[in-house]
Amino acid sequence: xxxxxxxxxxxxxxxxxxxxxxxxxxxxxxxxxxxxxxxxxxxxxxxxxxxxxxxxxxxxxxxxxxxxxxxxxxxxxxxxxxxxxxxxxxxxxxxxxxxxxxxxxxxxxxxxxxxxxxxxxxxxxxxxxxxxxxxxxxxxxxxxxxxxxxxxxxxxxxxxxxxxxxxxxxxxxxxxxxxxxxxxxxxxxxxxxxxxxxxxxxxxxxxxxxxxxxxxxxxxxxxxxxxxxxxxxxxxxxxxxxxxxxxxxxxxxxxxxxxxxxxxxxxxxxxxxxxxxxxxxxxxxxxxxxxxxxxxxxxxxxxxxxxxxxxxxxxxxxxxxxxxxxxxxxxxxxxxxxxxxxxxxxxxxxxxxxxxxxxxxxxxxxxxxxxxxxxxxxxxxxxxxxxxxx
Amino acid sequence: xxxxxxxxxxxxxxxxxxxxxxxxxxxxxxxxxxxxxxxxxxxxxxxxxxxxxxxxxxxxxxxxxxxxxxxxxxxxxxxxxxxxxxxxxxxxxxxxxxxxxxxxxxxxxxxxxxxxxxxxxxxxxxxxxxxxxxxxxxxxxxxxxxxxxxxxxxxxxxxxxxxxxxxxxxxxxxxxxxxxxxxxxxxxxxxxxxxxxxxxxxxxxxxxxxxxxxxxxxxxxxxxxxxxxxxxxxxx
Numbered sequence: 001x002x003x004x005x006x007x008x009x010x011x012x013x014x015x016x017x018x019x020x021x022x023x024x025x026x027x028x029x030x031x032x033x034x035x036x037x038x039x040x041x042x043x044x045x046x047x048x049x050x051x052x053x054x055x056x057x058x059x060x061x062x063x064x065x066x067x068x069x070x071x072x073x074x075x076x077x078x079x080x081x082x083x084x085x086x087x088x089x090x091x092x093x094x095x096x097x098x099x100x101x102x103x104x105x106x107x108x109x110x111x112x113x114x115x116x117x118x119x120x121x122x123x124x125x126x127x128x129x130x131x132x133x134x135x136x137x138x139x140x141x142x143x144x145x146x147x148x149x150x151x152x153x154x155x156x157x158x159x160x161x162x163x164x165x166x167x168x169x170x171x172x173x174x175x176x177x178x179x180x181x182x183x184x185x186x187x188x189x190x191x192x193x194x195x196x197x198x199x200x201x202x203x204x205x206x207x208x209x210x211x212x213x214x215x216x217x218x219x220x221x222x223x224x225x226x227x228x229x230x231x232x233x234x235x236x237x238x239x240x241x242x243x244x245x246x247x248x249x250x251x252x253x254x255x256x257x258x259x260x261x262x263x264x265x266x267x268x269x270x271x272x273x274x275x276x277x278x279x280x281x282x283x284x285x286x287x288x289x290x291x292x293x294x295x296x297x298x299x300x301x302x303x304x305x306x307x308x309x310x311x312x313x314x315x316x317x318x319x320x321x322x323x324x325x326x327x328x329x330x331x332x333x334x335x336x337x338x339x340x341x342x343x344x345x346x347x348x349x350x351x352x353x354x355x356x357x358x359x360x361x362x363x364x365x366x367x368x369x370x371x372x373x374x375x376x377x378x379x380x381x382x383x384x385x386x387x388x389x390x
Numbered sequence: 391x392x393x394x395x396x397x398x399x400x401x402x403x404x405x406x407x408x409x410x411x412x413x414x415x416x417x418x419x420x421x422x423x424x425x426x427x428x429x430x431x432x433x434x435x436x437x438x439x440x441x442x443x444x445x446x447x448x449x450x451x452x453x454x455x456x457x458x459x460x461x462x463x464x465x466x467x468x469x470x471x472x473x474x475x476x477x478x479x480x481x482x483x484x485x486x487x488x489x490x491x492x493x494x495x496x497x498x499x500x501x502x503x504x505x506x507x508x509x510x511x512x513x514x515x516x517x518x519x520x521x522x523x524x525x526x527x528x529x530x531x532x533x534x535x536x537x538x539x540x541x542x543x544x545x546x547x548x549x550x551x552x553x554x555x556x557x558x559x560x561x562x563x564x565x566x567x568x569x570x571x572x573x574x575x576x577x578x579x580x581x582x583x584x585x586x587x588x589x590x591x592x593x594x595x596x597x598x599x600x601x602x603x604x605x606x607x608x609x610x611x612x613x614x615x616x617x618x619x620x621x622x623x624x625x626x
Contacts, residue, residue, distance in 0.1 A: 099618070108532050109533060
C-alpha cells in the first residue's frame with residue numbers, strides 16, 4: 001500500500017518580493033537549488049525574509065519577480081489550492097484543527113484528494129506509527145488531549161499525509177522545550193533518512209540549522225542570500241563578516257558537532273596486558289603517541305592507565321595510576337567527546353569500538369589538530385550520515 | 391395583611407375556597423388546575439412566535455455575517471443598522487409596524503426578528519473572527535479553498551459562540567413575545583393582558599414564559615454539547 005516515496009528538486013530562480021507601496025524588497029533576487037531529497041534550512045535574523053521565502057513556495061505569499069520551480073515546473077502552473085495539496089506544510093503553531101480527531105486531522109489532504117475511506121485509514125495508521133505514536137491510542141483523540149510534543153508529531157504526520165514530494169516546515173520545533181526539541185530533531189532526521197523528501201526548513205537558530213541542514217541558506221536583512229553552503233563549509237569558510245558573526249564566535253566548536261570520533265586520526269596507544277614482558281611493553285611505548293601504557297583485559301577492553309611501578313619487575317603487574325576514564329566511543333560526536341575530556345579534567349581518553357575494545361587514544365591535541373587541519377579542507381562527513389565507514 | 395393570610399388559609403378548601411380565593415385575588419392552585427387548559431393554546435402560539443422569529447433572524451444574521459466575513463468593511467454598517475433596530479423600544483415597534491404590516495402575528499414576528507439580528511450577527515462574526523489565525527493558515531497551507539475553510543474549519547469552530555448567541559436570542563425573544571399582543575399577535579402575553587390584575591392568571595402566564603425560556607436554553611445547551619464533542623473535558 002505505501003506508495004513509493006519520491007522527492008523533487010526545488011529551484012529558486014531570481015525570486016524577489018516587494019509589497020505594494022514599499023520601496024524596500026523583502027526578498028532580493030534569491031537564487032538557489034535544493035537537490036531532491038535534501039533538507040535546505042533557511043536561517044537568518046528576524047526580518048531577513050526566511051519565512052517569506054518559504055511561503056512563496058506554496059504561494060501563501062505571491063511572488064513579485066522571478067519564479068520557483070518544483071521538479072522543473074513553475075509553482076504558478078497550477079491553482080494555488082491544488083499546488084498546496086501537493087506540498088507538505090508544517091508550522092510552529094502546528095495549527096491542528098481542534099474540532100477534528102487526530103485521524104481526521106491527518107486525513108485532511110487525502111480527503112481533499114478524494115481518497116476512499118479504507119486507503120485513508122490505512123495511511124493514517126501508517127503515519128502515526130512513522131512518527132512514533134500508537135495509532136489505536138491516538139487516532140480518535142482530539143488535539144487538546146495530546147501533549148505539545150505529540151501534537152507536533154501529528155503536525156508532521158499531517159504534512160506527510162498525501163506523500164508530498166516537498167515539505168515546508170516553519171520553525172516546526174520552535175515552541176518545544178529544549179530537551180524535547182532535541183529529541184524531535186533527532187527523530188525527524190531519522191524519519192527523513194527513511195522518507196528522503198525535499199524539505200525547506202525555516203529557523204532562526206543557527207545550531208538547529210547546522211544540525212538539520214544538508215544545505216544552509218543564510219539570509220540577511222532585505223532577503224539577500226549571504227551564503228548557501230553545506231553546514232561544515234558554512235562554519236569553515238563563512239562568506240563574509242555577516243555570516244561569520246551569525247554562525248557565532250564558537251563556530252570552531254560547532255564544527256566539532258559535525259564530526260564523529262571515527263572520522264579522525266587517533267593517537268596510537270601502547271596496549272598491554274598483565275603478565276606481558278616489560279621489555280615488550282617499553283618497545284610499544286616507544287612506538288606509541290602517549291608514553292603511558294594502557295592496561296587492557298583479554299578482550300582488549302581498557303582497565304586503566306599503568307603506573308611506573310607496574311613495570312619495575314620483569315612482567316607487567318596490575319598497578320594502576322588511574323582508571324581508564326572517560327571512555328570515548330567511535331560513534332561519539334567530537335563535541336561530546338571533548339566535553340567528556342574536559343569534564344574528567346584529563347587530556348586523553350581511550351577510544352573503544354562497539355565491542356568495547358580499544359582502537360586508539362583521543363586527546364586534546366588530536367582535537368586541536370583536527371580543528372586546525374579542517375579549517376583548510378572541506379572533507380567533512382554529512383552530519384546525519386550515520387552509515388558506517390566501508 | 392389579614393385578608394392575605396386568610397386567603398392563603400382558604401386555599402385548603404378546594405370547593406368553596408376556590409371561588410373565594412379568586413374573589414380575594416389570591417394565588418389559587420385550585421383555580422389554576424381548573425383553568426390550566428386555556429393556557430396551552432397561547433403557550434403553543436408563544437413557542438411558534440419565538441421559534442419562527444429566531445429561525446428567520448438566524449437565517450438573516452448568518453447571511454449578513456458570511457457577507458461581512460468576506461467584506462470586512464460591511465461589519466460596521468451592519469452592526470449600526472441592527473443596533474438601531476435593537477434600540478427601538480419593543481412596545482413602540484409593535485405599534486409602529488401596524489400601519490405597514492397590519493395587526494397580527496406577522497407584525498409581531500417582524501419586530502421580534504429585528505431584535506434577534508444584532509445578537510446573533512455579533513456572535514457569529516465574533517465566533518468566526520476568534521478562530522486562531524494559525525489554524526486558518528494551516529488549513530490554507532494544506533490546500534483548502536476559502537469555501538472549504540469556512541465550512542470545515544471556521545464555522546464548526548464558531549459553533550460555541552453561535553450557540554451562545556442563539557441562547558440569548560431565544561431568552562430575549564420569549565420575553566419580548568409576551569408583548570406581541572400589542573401587535574395583535576397571540577401568545578402568553580394576551581393571557582396576561584386579558585386579566586392582568588388577577589394574580590393567579592399573571593403568575594401562571596408569566597411563569598410559563600419563564601419556564602419556556604429555561605426550556606429553550608436547556609435544549610440549546612444539550613444540542614451544543616452534542617455537536618461539539620471536541621470541547622468535552624477540555625479547559626476552555
